[in-house]
Amino acid sequence: MKIAVVGGTGLIGSQVVALLTTRGHEAVPLSPSSGVDLLTGQGPAEALTGADVVVNLTNSPTFDDASPAFFRTTMENLLAAAGTAGVGHAVILSIVGVDLVPDLVYYRAKVLQEELLAAGPVPYSIVRATQFFEFVEPTMSWTSDETTVRLPATRIQPMASADVAAAVADVSEGAPLNGVRNVAGPEVFGLDELGRITLAARGDARTVVTDDTAGLFAAVRGDAIVAPADAVIAKTTYREWLASR
Template identity: 55%
Template sequence: MKIAVVGAGGFVGSRLVKKLRSEGHEVSAHDRSTGVDLLTGEGVPEALAGAEVVVNTIDAPSFDADAVPFFRTTTETLLRAADGAGTGNVVLLSIVGIDQVPDVEYYQAKLEQERLLKAGPVPYTIVRATQFMDFVEPIMSWTTSGDTVRLPTTRLQPVAVEDVVDTLAEAATTPPRNGTINIAGPDIFPLAELARLTLGAHPDGREVLIDENAGLFGQVPPDAIVAPPGARLGTTSYEQWLQGQHKA
């Protein structure tokens, strides 16, 4: 299949390009470094020309209210170009539970991105993933002061990026669902406990204190962003992932 990946230089996009190419697909990789700008529209029609499938893995440059116009503009640009190219499926990477978290601006921006895709002219598949295992440490850094990490007990179900990439690859190489696939890790943890597990595997002198109002996830209801019924579950546990990181 001829597949265009936008956001191909990113954390997920780069891995997806390698995965699809290893499976024998003709993959074109696009982002701003290749002259494709979804904000201005520069290079987008050319990038999507002839693509049977487009996968959108781009991320907004900020987590605040500016993410809303960013996702609105980039999604509208992408859909116009995909429609003009006769693309048969637009696959979008999104986030589990964003419709349950009205107080987080970034999640509402992603929800707007989904709404535009659903209302658009091109068949689609949305892949909603829980938080990546790799992001636990950055989440901890947001609320670190000195040797203390303050985090709420909001429940997370972290997933290995490889499991998400596999799901995106499947969505890109099968007929559009005009619906959503949810993918999550196999285990649920309070965020503060995830931090303690992380520091247990990679101690650095910090300790974890529970603060239900700390950081972005202090705005998230306790069970809003864990997998809904019927979600796919990855095979890599967080403890296994931590062991692999330690060996690396």
């Protein structure tokens, strides 16, 4: 199959392209550097000609009030181009529990993206993944100083980006779900606990202070972003991933 991967040079996209290529597909990475910009609408109509599947992995550059407009514009431009080109399957990457965290504008923006896809003219699949291992340390940096890292005890079930990419590739080469597939890591942690594990592995002497008002994930309640019962569970554990870095 010819599978166009928009955002195909990013963290997930580059791995999806590599996986699909090894599986014998014609995986085509698309990005502004290759002349395809979903925000401006430049290039997707031509780039999707002959594609069986399009995977949209573009992401808003910010988590703020600009994110809904980003996802609306990029999704509408993609669907228009995919519909014109006769693409038979459109796939996006979203977030486990995205519809259960209304206090975060970025999550509301991702829900909007899902809704636009589901209402569009192309058969579709939504892959909802939990937080990536690779984002743990950047998340810690938002609320840290020289001596402490402040983190809420928010329960999360993170996974390796390689496992996310594999899930996206699996869905992309299958029939459209016209629905959602949830994927997650094998372990649930409090984010503060995950911070302590990370600092210990890095030999970092800073202290993690549990602060349920600190950072983006303070807005998450209960088990909203923990995998639901129907999730596909990846094998890579956080400690295994840390040890491999």
